[in-house]
Structure formats: structure tokens, C-alpha cells
Amino acid sequence: MIWPDLLERPRPQPDVEIRYGDNQMQVVDLWLPPGKGPHPTVLMVHGGCWQTEIADRRIMNWIADDLRKRGFAVWNIDYRGVDREGGGYPGTFLDAAAATDALRQHAPKYNLDISRLVATGHSAGGHLALWLAGRHRLPANSPLRSLNPLPIHAVVSLGGLQDLEEAARPPGSGCGLEVIGKLTNGRYADTSVPPLAPLKIEQVLVNGLQDRIIPSSYAETYANKMRAAGDEVRVRMVDRTGHVELIAPDSVAWAAAAEEIERALGR
Template identity: 30%
Template sequence: METAPLPPARPAAGGVRMLAGVPCGSLPGARPLELDLWLPPASTTLHPLVIFFHGGGWRLGSRHTIGPAYAGASPNPFEMVAQAGIAVASVDYRLSGEAVFPAQLHDANAAVRWLRARATELGVDPDRIAAWGESAGGHLAELLGLAGAALDGEVGATGPATHVSAVVAWYGPSDLAAVATDAHADPLDETTREAMLLGAPAVSVPELAAQASPLNHVHGGAPPFLLLHGRADRFISHRQSERLHAALAARDVDVSLHLYDDADHMWLGSPPAAIDALRRTIDFLGQHLRAPLPAN
């Protein structure tokens, strides 16, 4: 499956080309891992790439969605990023009802390896790959930037490296043991999203919760980070991004944090936050991946 022919591309907004349902990893006894790929208008140069991980509390969601704030948008956010000269791969990963952590990170790493292995065929630069995610997907993007080879896993293609050159996380959880208390919930509740990811409440499995928390993997060699979060977030407190920002800054990592006063989770309640978050993301990716400007 990792070497299967690519599906035909179909035209999207602004000259963007879209490949849907590309197989990027096989799992015995489980559904195949797939991604959707948005490629910038045809060019003779290799484009940088950002890999997007959807939200849904590790329990719901799919590669087809980026949150309700952008429902019906035309061009959609992925097309906007591709129009700016940056290819986008939106990938699926196993949900917590299918497997517990670290399966989700192993799937994310499999997507990086597959994309890097077939980069030239896709017209993307294997040395300019970033990670971007929202909520649970932001957590995975953060781990891709921080966790290192120890949590790579063996899903899908083997060989290519899984490092990324930049990370964007929207309202992502970075300290799983504190998610419940930050949200004024019961840390022993077995039905929380993080408990279902870990197979038990985080406080009951402290070693696994620590392994699954980006905050515990911070190091001085981390790539640049952009953290965006709403102060009114009821599900993942903005304190999660503030802690990660402080830890990265303490290690002299290039990190930026922006908080939106009126924005709830998924930018609900603040359409301007949704617009600004996407703009900041495109600007950050362009800066750190050195993307060429789109032709006028």
C-alpha cells in the first residue's frame, strides 16, 4: 500500500490540485490510513509541506474537517494554504475507540515517513515539512515536534526520518495530567477524552500520561512553534498552551503564543479569531518553511 500508485488529481480553487483518499499506511486487521493532499498550482520547484491533524478529542473527527468555524468556506483553509505555495496533507489516525496511545502518534509518524519517502513524486520538498493540528490534532503536532525517535513506532513505511521543521498547534492539550483539573473536571473520571486516549484517567497512569504529554518532551533543539488558543476555551484551558510556551521559551526555542480573548474551543464565539488564526498560521509557515510567494 505504501508504494501504491497515486490517485488522479482533481482541480480545486485557485489552481490547487487535490488528491483524495491516498493510502499512506496499512495496519493488519484495521482500516488503512489515508490522507488527502492539496498541492499548489503546478511548478518546476518543490513545494514545502504541512501535515494537518484533525481534532475531535482523539475520539471523533476525520481528515475531512478543520472545525465548524470554516464550514462552507470557499476557498477552504487547505486551499488557502496551498494557494500560498504550501502543500497540505490532511491525515487520518486511529481514534481512541480503535487503539490507545501511542497508536495515534505512531500513525502520525507513519504519515511523515510516507510523505517524505514519496516527496519528489508529489512535488514537495522532504526537507521542508511542518506539522499543524487543532485540539487533539494539535497535541499530535506538538509531539511530532518534540518526542523524537523513541516514539516513532513501526506503522507504515520504514526508513525516512519523522522530524518536522515547524509546528502550529491550535488549542492543543500539552499536559494530559492537568487537562481535567484545568477545566474544573474530575481527574478520576474515566469518560474524559484523555482518559479514553490513555485507557485510564491520566492520574491513574502517570508514566503513560507523562509520555503522552508534549510538555514533558521539551528540549532545546525543538523546531519553531506557533501556539494559538482562546481564553474562553471550556474544553482545553489556555493554560495548557501557556505552560508549553513557557517551557519552550525557557529552552530558547523559537516560540510564539497568541491568545484570543473571546474565543471558545474551535474558535466558537469569535469568527475574527478563526480568520486571524488561519492568517497567522499561513504567515508562520511561510516564514519558517521559506515558501515562495504565490504568483500574482
């Protein structure tokens, strides 16, 4: 599957748009299932190599709609990429954190159940989803540290790039080496996920064996590091699957991811 196979489909639309800042990228789309709730909720983070010009939150609309049809609310966040003023380190991380914490403020109005919050992210969003789940472990002197981060109880990463230090080594991933430098400013201790281990949450990595953007080997390398630190990490490799299929609602890969999300939310 190539990108036009997904992006040229009719694009479903969210129910509510919520701003958490003044920048045009500081926005969240809320997808609400029918009924009064309380609605089990999924935090969603888009990819695009942390670059706004490559992708924004709307690239996730098809799987957000699928989760809405399955009876879940979806909190689909956006953030300033490294190619935007204020993005990179620390802005991209601060945006993702602020967008996530805003869920706590809006949950009562929309009857969102965040007592067991599951996050999912694609590509660069897989990294951010796991980073958000681990930011309670940030060093005390980190400018990215939050006083009361919203707890995330499980993460399903879709072709994620969690280990930024590994991604910074030549030849790197399909995102390139330069973007990793802009994102981290060389500070892997508070931007990459392995230094935050153990996260003490359930982690599932869904990856395509034929992914040419994020090599499937990255998943096993990350999982081994986290297991050594005491975390539970499962890897699901999907054959005949590249990068796009991971967020295509009719794909085998997304069926596997949705199954993991449903299981993590007790369905």
C-alpha cells in the same frame, strides 16, 4: 462560531488520497497547489479529542484548501482514535508516526519540498503535531520510538492540548479525563510533549481567549515549561475566538495561524 457554521459549508476536496495501512483510518489526503513545484509542504493533523467518532481529517479541509490556494502542499493525515480497535496507546501514536514518515516516500513523486517541513494541528492534533516533532527525543525503551523519524522544523498549534499530564488533572479539558487515560495508558514520559523537551524547533501556539474546550491557560502553562527547558515558544492569543474559529478559513484566528505558517516556510 459553532460547529455547524463551519461543517455546513461546501467542503473542498483534496487532490490525492494515499493509504499507509490497511485500516480505513490509515489514510492521508494530499492537497497540491498549481504548478510543477517543488511545493513547500505543511503536515496537518486533525483534532477531535483523539476520537474518530468526533472528527476525522476532513474537518481540516477548509484550511487545507486555503493553504493550497496560498501555494502550499498539505499532507493531511488520519489515524485511529482511542475509540477504535487498535487505537489509544500505542496505536494512535504509531499511526500518526507512520502517516508522517510516509511523506518521505511520496515526496519525490509529487515534487514536495520537505527540506523545511512545518506541521500544524488543531486541538488534539496540536498535541500530535508537537509530539511528532519531538519523537526523536523519545526514551530508548519506548514502543513509540522510530529509528529515522521525518524531521519537522516548526509547529503551529491551534488550540492544542500538548501537556497530557496537565490535562489529566481534574477538572481537565473539554476532552475529559477518561480519554487521556486511554490515550496515554498512564505513560506521560513518551506521550506528553513536555517530557520530550527541548524539541529545539520553533513552536507557535495560536489560541482563542474564549475557547471553552481547550482553556487558553493551557498554552501559557505549556510554553513556560518548554521555555524553561530551552525551547523557543510563542503564544498568540486571539480575542473573540473560540475553538471552531481556529480552523475556519475566514477567521482572524486562522489568518494569524496562516501568517505563522507562511513565515515558518520563508514566505
